Structures are given as C-alpha cells and as structure tokens.
Amino acid sequence: MxxxxxxxxxxxxxxxxxxxxxxxxxxxxxxxxxxxxxxxxxxxxxxxxxxxxxxxxxxxxxxxxxxxxxxxxQGDFGVSFRNSQPALDLIWQRVPKTVELGTATFVTALVFGIPLGVMAAIWRDSWIDRLTMSFAVFGFSMPNFFLGILLILLFAMNLRMLPSSGYGTWEHMVMPVFTLATAFAGAIARFTRSAMLDVLSKDYIRTAEAEGASMSRRVWLHAFPNAAVPVVTIVGFSLGGMIGGAVVTENVFAWPGVGRLLTSSVADRDLAIVQGIVVLVAITMVTANFLVDLAYGWLDPRIRLGSGGQSR
Amino acid sequence: MNGTSHEPAPILRVQGLAKRFPMPRERLFGPRPMLTAVADVSFDLTAGETLAVVGESGCGKSTVGNLVLNLLAPSAGAIAFEGEDLSHANAARWRARRRDLQLIFQDSRGALDPRLTIDRQVAEGLDIHRIGAPSDRLEKARQMLDSVGLGGHLMGRYPHELSGGQQQRAVIARALVLEPKLVVCDEPVAALDVSVQAQVVNLLQDLQRTYGLTYLFISHDLSVVRHVADRVAVMYLGRFVEVASRDALFSQPAHPYSRALIGAVPAARSRHGRRVQPVALHGEPPSPLFPPQGCALNPRCPFATDQCRQERPDLRPLPGGGFVACHHVENLL
Known part of the structure; x- marks a missing residue:
C-alpha cells in the first residue's frame, strides 16, 4: 500500500x-x-x-x-441546553447501545446476505435464486418503521413471544436487529449476486474449471475474492443507510441509543447534542469509506500497484 | 503390441458430437426454440498431430473445443480419450482427467485471475492435482514459466503488469505445467499483435515437439492455421464440411465453402504457382436458429441444385484423401 x-x-x-x-x-x-x-x-x-x-x-x-x-x-462539544451536562458525555453514554445494535445487524446481514447472493449467482434462475431475490426486494422496499410495527404486532401482541420494546436481554434485540438487517442483507445479496455473475462468466473461471478445479475452489478462491470489490463498496455505503435506519428503528422499539437521543434533541432544538451526534455519524461514515478505500487496495492488486504495466 | 494395426490408435476419438442450446420462449407456453451450435461432428486425433478447426465466427468451432473438454455438456455424441469413453464420466472422473486435457484461451488477460501473481496461478494446477510436494510446486511452476520465456522478475508479477504476449505465455505455461497430452487452443493468438503472434505460434510448435503434444487448434486465421496445422477441418453452421490435410486443403480445397474461404486469403492464391479459384458466395451466413433445409450452404452456393436444397450431404471420403460434405464435389474439382 x-x-x-x-x-x-x-x-x-x-x-x-x-x-x-x-x-x-x-x-x-x-x-x-x-x-x-x-x-x-x-x-x-x-x-x-x-x-x-x-x-x-x-x-x-x-x-x-x-x-x-x-x-x-480541545474535546469540548458544548453542553446540553436541557440539563447543562457536557454533550459529549450524554452522547457517549448512548453509543455502546447503538454499537451493539449496529454490530449485531451488520453481522446478521453479512452472514445471510453474502452466502445467499453467492448461491443465487451459482444457481442462477433456479428456485433458490428467485427466492433470494424476492426476499431481497422485499427487504429493500419495506420501510423500517412499517416492518418494525408489523413485527411488534405479530410477535409481541399476538404471539407474545418477544418483548415489544426496551433494552436488556437478547430477546430485546431480535426484532430491532431483524428490522434493520433485512434491508441491509437484501442489498448485500443483490450486489453479491450481480458481482458474482459477472466474475463467474470470466475466462479465468473456465480456465480453472478446465484445470480440474472443483466448484468450491472456483467460487471461493477465484470468483468471490474478485467479486468482493463491489460488495465491499455497497457494504460501506449501506452503513449510512443503516445509521439512518437505526434512528427510526431505535424509536420504534424504544432502544435507548444515539438515534433516540437524536430525535428528542432535534425536537427540543438541543443544538449541542444534535451537532455532536452529527459529527459522530460523519466520523463513522468517513471512517467507513476510508476503510473501504483501503480494502480496495488490499483486494485488487491493480489498484494497489497502480494501473501501470501494459494495459490495453 | 498387437501388431495388426498399422494406424496408431487415436488419442482422441469424437463421434457424432452435437450441442443444442435452448433459447428463450418466443411466446408464453410456446415451445423453446433450440439453437443447434454443433451437429454431427466426428474426428480422430492422432498423438502428436495438430488438427485445426477453421470457420467464421459463430460457426460453432469454439463450442467444439468446449465440448471436447466437457466445459459444456454435449447434447449427443461420444468422446473417447486414450480409449476411455468419457461421455458418461461423472464430474469427479472428469476433474481427474483434466490433467491430460488442457485449454489455451484467446483472451489471455481474461484467462488469468487478476488477483494472483502468475507463478502462483501456474502452480495452481499442481495444487489441484496434488502433483509433487507442496513446497516444490512453486519451483516447478517457475521452471515452466522459464521455458515459455517468462524468466526472472516477470514470474512474480500480476497479470496486469505483463504485455499481451507475456500474458499469453503465462496462459500457455499454466496449461502445460500439468504435462497434458491434448491441448485445445481456442484462437490462441487472435488477440495479439502480428509480430507477437509469430513468437507465440513458434513457442506452441516448440512445445509440441518437446512434450509430444496433440493440438486441437481453433482459429479463423488461415495464415496461422497454414503454419501450424497437419490437418484442417472446415466448419460451417455447426458442421464439418471438409476435413483434409493442410497441403491438400490449401492447394486444392474441394468444398465450395472451403474454396470461398481459402480463395479469400491473398497468400493462398500464389503458393505452389497454383491459384485457388475463389468461389463467390452470396449474402451472409444464415442464423443457426433457422438453418436452411438440405445443405446448409445452399442459399449462398453458386453450384446449388434442387438436390442441395432437399438432402443434407454427408461427410464422405474423397478418392484423393480427405472428407467432403457436398453432393457435387466430383464435378467441381
């Protein structure tokens, strides 16, 4: 690098x-x-x-x-207009809870999105492809607040299986994570599929097949690492959508994170808090994009070494 | 040693090979139209020889290569390699057999994984087939690269850091490190500059001599074919229309299509002082979705008769050697 x-x-x-x-x-x-x-x-x-x-x-x-x-x-982001506490302290108290929600969502989305996208590409036009892509469109187009409320109606009100809101046990996490992860996993699955389809049609995959490489070797050693660049891009960009979604989802499920603090602070025009949260979100986004850029270089030698050499 | 046969047994015997692709339905619930890419292709390959398959783009010649390597599943026909019938071999058997049957692609840049250095890619075949000790594989790959002229510092490079000719050498090394017996060369030099083409063609010939390779050489470039081939198969609309030795084909092509093809090459007109009478064909090749009835060439052939419009000619032997699929070949020569 x-x-x-x-x-x-x-x-x-x-x-x-x-x-x-x-x-x-x-x-x-x-x-x-x-x-x-x-x-x-x-x-x-x-x-x-x-x-x-x-x-x-x-x-x-x-x-x-x-x-x-x-x-x-100097590390001073002002004081809350509501209770005169330092804004930074108030925000930091909430951060772990949002990070907890975000990490669980991120992991869930990757664990489902990437394998589904890969399978949809390998067995293109099969039932598994159609099912995955229907799920992706559903997840993508369903607004968070609506999906969240539907889940509360079903699992909390009717089935009484899960707590409708709040924070504490793993059961409290199930619905918020599911709500946030569906859209994210759908986007990842779609992008993984199209990136994989693109790479799987490349001659070097057929060369590997002609060499006798097994399906799993072709997919995981050659196709997926090459398809990873666009997937990493969308994962980086989705983080922004996820933060936006977290604000909504935290409110729907009364999750005591940064998102809820933001909505109440905006309503009260608590400028120092809003400002502080915006800075925090911006830092997160910029860091994510920076990491994505670094990942490109790591994933693709053409970026790492410059596109020099004799390209056509 | 059975002593009875004079002809050496063919290393590859292909009989009645066909490939049909289902196309999208034109109407909902309508039948799926079938595109016949390859029909009734049969040939033998003797160890150490080069059979070239020539024809216009879209005639199915690359499909033949892919079928021989089982990269596409044939719709019909049989493939026997070293006497072993591979038409019903399962995936595992094929993977094991692939060591002996290798492929060289036209697009060398696309045939190399952009994320791996070329020595690693060449070593991959050895990894797949577990040849030699793991620690020796990279060394063996580097020796192979050296023997195709990619020595020294070039070995550790990524594909994008190499020129087109160097990439094609890497592709060749990758195919040959497995010590295959048969190599399908699918337009191996078509993407290269003419000056580099000659180098790569010469390299392929040197390697053939050194390792006793058999080539199935797919190309649309008659000047390259003339340089490398022992025998040539001319393909039109998915079928072989003429199979002849190189010299016979280039000096006296029998099929009207071969005559059109070879007559179109300026150099072919003066060799041996004989001029191949070019045949002018009308129009463009028809779509393989709607092949003409009878002889596939009949709408374009100046010699076509009613028989040509109704009966498809079979590939039949000619007295002077070679095989031709034309009803009127005797009258035309």
Missing part, C-alpha cells in the same frame, strides 16, 4: 468531515431559535436573552462557528 494513496484518501476524508460539520452548524443556527422550544412560552424577553448569552447564541454565526471549532479541537 503506498503512502501517497493513503494520504490522499485521508485528506479527502478530513475535508468531507469539515464540510458536513460546517453545513449542519450553519443550517441549525439559521433555522430557528432554541429558546422558543426549550423555555416556557410565558417567560420574558430578558430571560430569553440571558439564555442566549449563556449558550453563546447572541454572537454572530461566524463567531459561534469559530468558537465551536476551537472548543471542539
């Missing part, structure tokens, strides 16, 4: 992060006054002014912006 490749990707990642934070900062400041939401309607203007000064909202936006960055670099 050459240093130039890595440093260009890293610079781009930092630039993206800056763009996102700036955009959210400015949009949040120009779309409304937090004191309207947080203070009772009947408080006087001088009290509102007191809070504006306390939260630094009386200064011009550009000054707030510079101060925010200065503090952020």
């Amino acid at each position: 050459n240093l130039r490749y890595v440093s260009i990707k890293l610079l781009r990642a930092i630039f993206t992060l800056w763009l996102v934070v700036s955009f959210v900062f400015i949009v949040l400041r120009i779309t409304g006054d937090p004191t309207e939401q947080l203070l009772p309607d009947d408080v006087g203007e001088e009290i509102r002014e007191y809070y504006r000064i306390l939260w630094g909202l009386d200064r011009p936006v550009w000054e707030q912006y510079l101060l925010y960055f200065k503090a952020a670099f």
Whole structure:
C-alpha cells in the first residue's frame, strides 16, 4: 500500500468531515431559535436573552462557528441546553447501545446476505435464486418503521413471544436487529449476486474449471475474492443507510441509543447534542469509506500497484 | 503390441458430437426454440498431430473445443480419450482427467485471475492435482514459466503488469505445467499483435515437439492455421464440411465453402504457382436458429441444385484423401 494513496484518501476524508460539520452548524443556527422550544412560552424577553448569552447564541454565526471549532479541537462539544451536562458525555453514554445494535445487524446481514447472493449467482434462475431475490426486494422496499410495527404486532401482541420494546436481554434485540438487517442483507445479496455473475462468466473461471478445479475452489478462491470489490463498496455505503435506519428503528422499539437521543434533541432544538451526534455519524461514515478505500487496495492488486504495466 | 494395426490408435476419438442450446420462449407456453451450435461432428486425433478447426465466427468451432473438454455438456455424441469413453464420466472422473486435457484461451488477460501473481496461478494446477510436494510446486511452476520465456522478475508479477504476449505465455505455461497430452487452443493468438503472434505460434510448435503434444487448434486465421496445422477441418453452421490435410486443403480445397474461404486469403492464391479459384458466395451466413433445409450452404452456393436444397450431404471420403460434405464435389474439382 503506498503512502501517497493513503494520504490522499485521508485528506479527502478530513475535508468531507469539515464540510458536513460546517453545513449542519450553519443550517441549525439559521433555522430557528432554541429558546422558543426549550423555555416556557410565558417567560420574558430578558430571560430569553440571558439564555442566549449563556449558550453563546447572541454572537454572530461566524463567531459561534469559530468558537465551536476551537472548543471542539480541545474535546469540548458544548453542553446540553436541557440539563447543562457536557454533550459529549450524554452522547457517549448512548453509543455502546447503538454499537451493539449496529454490530449485531451488520453481522446478521453479512452472514445471510453474502452466502445467499453467492448461491443465487451459482444457481442462477433456479428456485433458490428467485427466492433470494424476492426476499431481497422485499427487504429493500419495506420501510423500517412499517416492518418494525408489523413485527411488534405479530410477535409481541399476538404471539407474545418477544418483548415489544426496551433494552436488556437478547430477546430485546431480535426484532430491532431483524428490522434493520433485512434491508441491509437484501442489498448485500443483490450486489453479491450481480458481482458474482459477472466474475463467474470470466475466462479465468473456465480456465480453472478446465484445470480440474472443483466448484468450491472456483467460487471461493477465484470468483468471490474478485467479486468482493463491489460488495465491499455497497457494504460501506449501506452503513449510512443503516445509521439512518437505526434512528427510526431505535424509536420504534424504544432502544435507548444515539438515534433516540437524536430525535428528542432535534425536537427540543438541543443544538449541542444534535451537532455532536452529527459529527459522530460523519466520523463513522468517513471512517467507513476510508476503510473501504483501503480494502480496495488490499483486494485488487491493480489498484494497489497502480494501473501501470501494459494495459490495453 | 498387437501388431495388426498399422494406424496408431487415436488419442482422441469424437463421434457424432452435437450441442443444442435452448433459447428463450418466443411466446408464453410456446415451445423453446433450440439453437443447434454443433451437429454431427466426428474426428480422430492422432498423438502428436495438430488438427485445426477453421470457420467464421459463430460457426460453432469454439463450442467444439468446449465440448471436447466437457466445459459444456454435449447434447449427443461420444468422446473417447486414450480409449476411455468419457461421455458418461461423472464430474469427479472428469476433474481427474483434466490433467491430460488442457485449454489455451484467446483472451489471455481474461484467462488469468487478476488477483494472483502468475507463478502462483501456474502452480495452481499442481495444487489441484496434488502433483509433487507442496513446497516444490512453486519451483516447478517457475521452471515452466522459464521455458515459455517468462524468466526472472516477470514470474512474480500480476497479470496486469505483463504485455499481451507475456500474458499469453503465462496462459500457455499454466496449461502445460500439468504435462497434458491434448491441448485445445481456442484462437490462441487472435488477440495479439502480428509480430507477437509469430513468437507465440513458434513457442506452441516448440512445445509440441518437446512434450509430444496433440493440438486441437481453433482459429479463423488461415495464415496461422497454414503454419501450424497437419490437418484442417472446415466448419460451417455447426458442421464439418471438409476435413483434409493442410497441403491438400490449401492447394486444392474441394468444398465450395472451403474454396470461398481459402480463395479469400491473398497468400493462398500464389503458393505452389497454383491459384485457388475463389468461389463467390452470396449474402451472409444464415442464423443457426433457422438453418436452411438440405445443405446448409445452399442459399449462398453458386453450384446449388434442387438436390442441395432437399438432402443434407454427408461427410464422405474423397478418392484423393480427405472428407467432403457436398453432393457435387466430383464435378467441381
């Protein structure tokens, strides 16, 4: 892996992060006054002014912006307007729960999505292909909130097999993970299938067959590693969708994670919290994309070594 | 030693080989139309010889190669390799047999896995068939690469770091490291520059001499075929229309289609001072989905008669040697 490749990707990642934070900062400041939401309607203007000064909202936006960055670099992301606790602490308390949900979803989606996609490609047009692809379309097109509510109706209300909401045991995880993982697994299965179909038609697969390589050797030694590049791409991109889905799913199942904190903070215009969460999500996304880029280089020698040589 | 036969037993005997592909239905619940890619192809290959299969693209010549290697399952016909009938062999038997039957593709870049260095790819065949000790396999692969002219630092490279000619050498090394007896060369030089073509063709011939290889050489390029082939089979619309020794075919092609094909090559017109009278065919080859009745060439052939439009001519021996599928061949010569 050459240093130039890595440093260009890293610079781009930092630039993206800056763009996102700036955009959210400015949009949040120009779309409304937090004191309207947080203070009772009947408080006087001088009290509102007191809070504006306390939260630094009386200064011009550009000054707030510079101060925010200065503090952020020292690890200070402001305090919650609701209870004056440091925003970072409040967010960090929620992170493990969302990570728990996200990791379980991620693993579930990969464990189902990749083998199903591979099998659908190997036995193209068979019943297993059709079944997998129907499942993928279903998972992909079903909105999270709707699927979540359906699951609650069925498994919590009617069958009384699983708790309808909350956090604690593995049983609490089943429905949120299933809700989030269906769309993700569907996307992964579809992309794995098309990438595998593409590679399986390549001459080097037939060459391997002509050499006497078994089906499993052709698939797992030659086809899948070559198909992995587009699959890794979609997995990286899906992470964004998964975070969005987590916000909805956490609310449907009352999962005490970052997503629920975000919705309540947006409703109350608790700027420091919203801002902090956006930064966190942006860092996650940028890191994921950065890792995807690194994975490309690792997976494909043509990227790692530059496309030099005598290509046609 | 049975002493009775004068002809050496063929290493490969193919009889009545056919391949039909089902096409998508035109109407819901309608019958599936069948595309006949290869029909009634029979030939013998003697150890050490080169049989070239020539024809226009789409005539089914590559399908013949794939059928011989069982990369496609034949719809009919029998394949016997070294006397062993492989038409009913199961997948495991075929995998074991593949060591002796290898393939060289036209698109060498596509025939190499972009993720593996070429020495590893050449060694893979040895891994598959568990030849030699695992630790020696890479060394053996490198010796093979060296003998096809890819020595030194080139061995550890990835396919995209090599030129087209070098890639094709790697493909050849990959096929030959298993010490096969029969190699199907499917347009092995068609994708290369002319200057590189000659090198690769010469390499194939050197290797044939060194290892006693038998080639089934599939090509549309008559100048290459003329250089490498001992015998030539001319294919049209899925069938062999003429099989003859190279010299006979290039100096005196018998079938009207062979005459059209060979007459079209400028160099063929002057060799031995004899000029092959070119035959002008009308139009384009018909779609294999709707082959003409009778002789497949009849709509395009200037000599076609009513007999040609009704009866399909069989491949039959000619007095001077060779086989031709034409009703009127005696009158045409």
